[in-house]
Amino acid sequence: xxxxxxxxKGTDSRDVARQAREALADFQTKLMLFxxxxxxxxxxxxxxxxxxxxxxIGSSAHSEYCNAGYTxxxxxxxxxxxxxxEDVCVQVVENIGAELELRDVLNGMHAxxxxxxxxxxxxxxxxxxxxxxxxxxxxxxFMDRLGTATxxxxxxxxxxxxxxGKSLVYANGRSYTGAAVLAILKTTNGYDVLKTQxxxxxxxxxxxxxxxxxxxxxxxxxDHRPCGEVYAEVLGVGQDEIQNYFVCNPLGVxxxxxxxxxxxxxxxxxxxxxxxxxxxxxxxxxLKIGDIVDDTRKALDEAISYEPAGVINFxxxxxxxxxxxxxxxxxxxxxxxxYPSIGFSTNGEAFFGHINExxxxxxxx
Numbered sequence: 001x002x003x004x005x006x007x008x009k010g011t012d013s014r015d016v017a018r019q020a021r022e023a024l025a026d027f028q029t030k031l032m033l034f035x036x037x038x039x040x041x042x043x044x045x046x047x048x049x050x051x052x053x054x055x056x057i058g059s060s061a062h063s064e065y066c067n068a069g070y071t072x073x074x075x076x077x078x079x080x081x082x083x084x085x086e087d088v089c090v091q092v093v094e095n096i097g098a099e100l101e102l103r104d105v106l107n108g109m110h111a112x113x114x115x116x117x118x119x120x121x122x123x124x125x126x127x128x129x130x131x132x133x134x135x136x137x138x139x140x141x142f143m144d145r146l147g148t149a150t151x152x153x154x155x156x157x158x159x160x161x162x163x164x165g166k167s168l169v170y171a172n173g174r175s176y177t178g179a180a181v182l183a184i185l186k187t188t189n190g191y192d193v194l195k196t197q198x199x200x201x202x203x204x205x206x207x208x209x210x211x212x213x214x215x216x217x218x219x220x221x222x223d224h225r226p227c228g229e230v231y232a233e234v235l236g237v238g239q240d241e242i243q244n245y246f247v248c249n250p251l252g253v254x255x256x257x258x259x260x261x262x263x264x265x266x267x268x269x270x271x272x273x274x275x276x277x278x279x280x281x282x283x284x285x286x287l288k289i290g291d292i293v294d295d296t297r298k299a300l301d302e303a304i305s306y307e308p309a310g311v312i313n314f315x316x317x318x319x320x321x322x323x324x325x326x327x328x329x330x331x332x333x334x335x336x337x338x339y340p341s342i343g344f345s346t347n348g349e350a351f352f353g354h355i356n357e358x359x360x361x362x363x364x365x
Contacts, residue, residue, distance in 0.1 A: 002083025002188070003310035003364060005340045007066035009074045010040075016075050017046035024051075029079040031088045031185065033129070033312065034058035035344035036075040038165025043075060048173035054079075055088050057181050058170040059131045061344035062160035062317055068337025070320075070329050072162060076342040084309040084364050086125075087113065087186040092171050094179045096138040099145070106149040109184050119152060119184075127191045127362065128154035129312075131181040133169045134347040137217060139354035140277045142180060147352070152184065155193050155360050157314035157346030167347070189309070189365040195351050196299035197261045197358040198319070202249055202288040203234050209282045213271070219264075219278055220271040227272055231264075234286045243267060247318055250357050251278070252287040261287065261357040263318065275356045276348055289357070292323055293331045296359060300335055304363055311336060312362040313343030319359060320345040 006023050010016035016036075029051055036043040038060040047056050066076040089112040091105055110116040119126045130146070132139050139158060146154055159167045168175040185191075207230060211221035222230040232239040235249060246264035251274075253260040262284070265273040278284065304311075313336060323332045336343065349360040 003340050004079045006077040013040045013043040013046040017050040021050050028081045029054040031080045031085050032056040034077045035061040035064050037073045038161035044170035059159040060168040063345045065343035068333045070333050078342045085185050086188045090183045096180050097136045102145045102149040124190050125187050128152050129183045130154045130156035130350050131169045132158040133177050133179050134158035136178045143353050156350040158348040160347045192363040194303040194361045198290050198292040198295040199287040201285050203286045206283045209278050214277040214279050217274045217277040218271040248289050251284045260355045263357050276354045293328050308363045310364045311339040311341035314346050314349045314360045316357045317345040318357045
C-alpha cells in the first residue's frame with residue numbers, strides 16, 4: 001500500500017504522534033500531510049520527532065475529514081511512501097504579506113529535482129501543494145507571483161481554526177503564522193486535480209468591478225455604482241436584505257466552463273468585504289449554490305475512473321457549514337470514503353489563484 005490515511009483523537013499532540021507511530025509501524029513514510037484541529041498544541045513538533053525520516057507538512061483546521069468520516073477535535077493524516085511519491089521538496093515562505101518575489105524560492109525547488117527542464121519533461125508527475133496561514137490575507141498576490149515564478153500547478157488551501165483556536169501552518173518541525181508552506185511532489189504514478197464549486201450562474205448580467213481595495217478585500221463599486229445596490233438589484237431583493245444572500249448567491253469569475261467563486265463577507269466602510277479579493281477591472285456574475293453532494297459526486301465520477309492511491313480534499317468551510325446545515329454530512333463523506341482520503345475545512349482554496357466556496361481535490365494515482 002503506497003498511501004495510508006488515519007483519523008486520530010488524542011489526549012495531546014504526543015499522544016497523536018504515538019498513535020500514528022503504532023498505526024504506521026510497518027510503513028516507510030516519505031511524506032506526511034496532516035490537518036490538525038487547532039485544539040492541539042505543536043502537533044508538527046511531535047510528529048517530526050516521531051517520524052524523523054519523513055517530510056511533514058500540515059495546517060490547523062476548524063474540522064477534519066478522513067475517508068468516510070467527518071470530525072472536529074481530531075488530526076487527519078495521510079502518509080505517503082515511495083510507491084506514491086518518489087521525491088518531495090518543501091520550503092516555507094514567511095511574511096507573505098510583504099508581497100515577496102518568489103522566483104529564487106521556486107528556482108531552488110526546481111533545482112532539487114534537476115531543474116525546470118526535468119519538471120517540464122515529466123510534467124504529468126510533478127504537482128505542488130500550498131498551505132497558507134490565512135490571517136495574512138495575502139493569498140491572491142502570492143498565487144499570482146507563484147504563477148509567474150513557475151509553470152507548475154499548485155493546489156491547496158488556507159488554514160482554519162476551531163472556535164478560540166489559532167490559525168497555523170506547519171513544516172520543518174515548526175508552526176508558522178503569516179507564512180505559506182510549499183511542497184513539490186514528484187509522484188510515482190502521476191496525479192489528477194479537480195475542482196467543484198457547486199455554484200451555477202444565477203444571472204447572465206456581467207458586473208464590472210470599478211472600485212475595490214484588493215489588499216483589504218473590500219469591494220465598493222460595480223459599474224461605478226455602490227456594489228450593494230447593484231447586487232440587490234440583480235437578486236431582486238431589498239438592499240437591507242443582501243447579507244442574507246452572501247453565501248447562497250456568491251460572485252463568480254466565469255472563464256468558459258470554469259467558475260472561480262468569490263463570496264461576500266460583511267458590509268463595512270461603505271463597501272462589502274470579501275473572503276477573496278477582486279481587482280478592479282474584473283467582470284463577475286452573480287451565482288447560486290446548487291446541490292453540493294450531487295455536484296461533488298458528478299465531479300469525482302467524471303475525474304476518477306480508476307483506483308487512486310489517495311485523495312486530498314481542500315473543502316471550503318462554507319461548504320462544510322452548508323452540508324452540516326442540510327444534514328448532508330454522511331452522504332458527502334461517503335463520496336470520499338470510496339478512496340483513502342483526507343481533507344479539512346479551509347478558509348479559501350488555491351487553484352490558479354485564491355478562491356473560496358469550492359472543493360479543490362488532489363488525486364494521487
